Amino acid sequence: MSEREAAMPNVSSESVQQRAETIFESREIALEWLERPVRALGGAVPRELLRTPEGCRQVYQVLAKIDAGDFS
Numbered sequence: 001m002s003e004r005e006a007a008m009p010n011v012s013s014e015s016v017q018q019r020a021e022t023i024f025e026s027r028e029i030a031l032e033w034l035e036r037p038v039r040a041l042g043g044a045v046p047r048e049l050l051r052t053p054e055g056c057r058q059v060y061q062v063l064a065k066i067d068a069g070d071f072s
Contacts, residue, residue, distance in 0.1 A: 010056075013050035013051075015056075015060075016050060016056050016059050016063065017031075017034065019060060020033060020063055023066055033046065034050075035047055038062060040065070046059045
């Protein structure tokens with residue numbers, strides 16, 4: 001685990017979903033995003049990654065990039 005990951009507080013699947021809803025400004029769009037493969041996650045489906053703390057952190061980090069305008 002990197003220093004940055006260690007410094008990040010535990011992120012729950014609920015908080016990730018809430019963050020997605022805030023970023024996408026729509027519950028429906030957020031839920032759709034969580035159910036589709038995401039290239040930034042190596043093609044993984046975010047909802048499946050939310051089963052583990054590490055997966056929650058990964059999805060949260062991708063959402064943070066999207067919020068910052070980084071769509072790569």
